[in-house]
Amino acid sequence: MEARAPRPGVPVRGSASGRPVMAALDLxxxxxxxxxxxxxxxxxxxxxxxxxxxxxxxxxxxSTRLDDLTAARLAALHDDGYRLTPLGRDLVEALxxxxxxxxxxxxEMGDAPPSDQP
Amino acid sequence: MEARAPRPGVPVRGSASGRPVMAALDLxxxxxxxxxxxxxxxxxxxxxxxxxxxxxxxxxxxSTRLDDLTAARLAALHDDGYRLTPLGRDLVEALxxxxxxxxxxxxEMGDAPPSDQP
DNA sequence: CCCTTGCGCTTCGCTTATCGAAGCATCATA
DNA sequence: TATGATGCTTCGATAAGCGAAGCGCAAGGG
Structure with missing residues (x-):
């Protein structure tokens, strides 16, 4: 492990406010x-x-992403591999x-090609 | 404008399949x-x-992000500045x-601090 | 016993993305 | 004419991401 994973309540990349949603957007x-x-x-x-x-x-x-997700308590390593935590499952549900x-x-993008690709 | 913005139906960073959701995840x-x-x-x-x-x-x-979003038809520049398109508004709604x-x-993170910061 | 296979990672030199101060062209107001 | 606002660009510096190679460990043959 090395760099700070974003956590709610703490300033993150791009937001000093510590607002939870900003931490989520950073992560x-x-x-x-x-x-x-x-x-x-x-x-x-x-x-x-x-x-x-x-x-x-x-x-x-x-490796670093799994560290991030583990620190954020969204995933954890079990005997059968990495699994989402309940919190992680909620996030995927939200997504x-x-x-x-x-x-x-x-x-909508298929309808009118954006000026390249024949 | 310069680099290719991700578009559904086309291979993107991290996925050759062109599956729309992968393009979205890339963007x-x-x-x-x-x-x-x-x-x-x-x-x-x-x-x-x-x-x-x-x-x-x-x-x-x-600048490059606004190019991305414009190419993806999620935002557009109007007289009063950048605005989301209806598609862009739908995305924010999905998010x-x-x-x-x-x-x-x-x-949940507040409950038990992750082993640093007193 | 090796020997191979798979595992979860780490290392490290290289490429790409992002940063940020500075600047350009343009328009509006003073 | 000068001042300040706009929408962007440019470019050298830093950070993030890449990927082939390898480490230490454990299990399963031969």
């Missing part, structure tokens, strides 16, 4: 964080399997509408 | 993206005001449960 705005939560919500996974599921994620970043939204987004 | 996983959406959802804002609202955000990154979740998170 989730780090690369791979949401993807890892996403994958873990489907099924628990060990380090190496998680890496396989997130194609191209570097082991070093996976769930993203999936439906992204399909709407895809539709 | 939202870039620093400041969600924060900007958050701020714009409260009120439209011009470039410099937006920068003021997002304390410490560098102008160069704000709204985060706020409530983060308060629960704050409670």
């Amino acid at each position: 989730l705005g780090r690369r791979w964080t949401m993807r890892i939560l996403w994958e873990l919500s489907h099924a628990p996974a060990g380090f190496r399997e998680l890496q396989r599921r997130c194609e191209r994620m570097s082991s070093s970043v996976l 769930a509408p993203l999936s439906a939204w992204s399909r709407r987004w895809a539709e | 939202l996983g870039r620093r400041w993206t969600m924060r900007i959406l958050w701020e714009l959802s409260h009120a439209p804002a011009g470039f410099r005001e937006l920068q003021r609202r997002c304390e410490r955000m560098s102008s160069s990154v704000l 709204a449960p985060l706020s409530a979740w983060s308060r629960r998170w704050a409670e």
Whole structure:
């Protein structure tokens, strides 16, 4: 472990206020964080399997992200690999509408291509 | 404008599949993206005001993020500044449960300090 | 006993993203 | 004409992310 993981109530990158939602935006705005939560919500996974599921994620970043998530109490390492905590499951649940939204987004972007790609 | 903004249906950082939700995770996983959406959802804002609202955000990154969001059709520049599009407003709405979740998170983290800070 | 295989990570040199002070062109008001 | 606001760019410096290699450990053959 090394760098400070964002925690509510404490100033984070981009916000001195310590407002919980800002800590959340900091944590989730780090690369791979949401993807890892996403994958873990489907099924628990060990380090190496998680890496396989997130194609191209570097082991070093996976390691620090798992530290982040562990410090934030959203995930924890068990005998069968990393699992979301109840809090982590709630977060994924809060993020769930993203999936439906992204399909709407895809539709709307599909209609009129943004000036490249034939 | 310069780099490719993530779009659904096209391979993005961390996923070759083009699944819409992966494009969304890529876009939202870039620093400041969600924060900007958050701020714009409260009120439209011009470039410099937006920068003021997002304390410490560098102008160069704000510029590229606004390009990203514009290319993704989530925001657009009007006479009175940047505004969310209807699609952008939907996204913020999909993200709204985060706020409530983060308060629960704050409670749970407040209970037992994570082994530093007296 | 090795020997291989899988595990959870770490290390480290390289590339990319982000930072932030400075500046540019433009418009409005004084 | 000068002052201050706007929307951005530029560019050198720092931080974050990358990925191949490797470490120490444990389990399962041969």
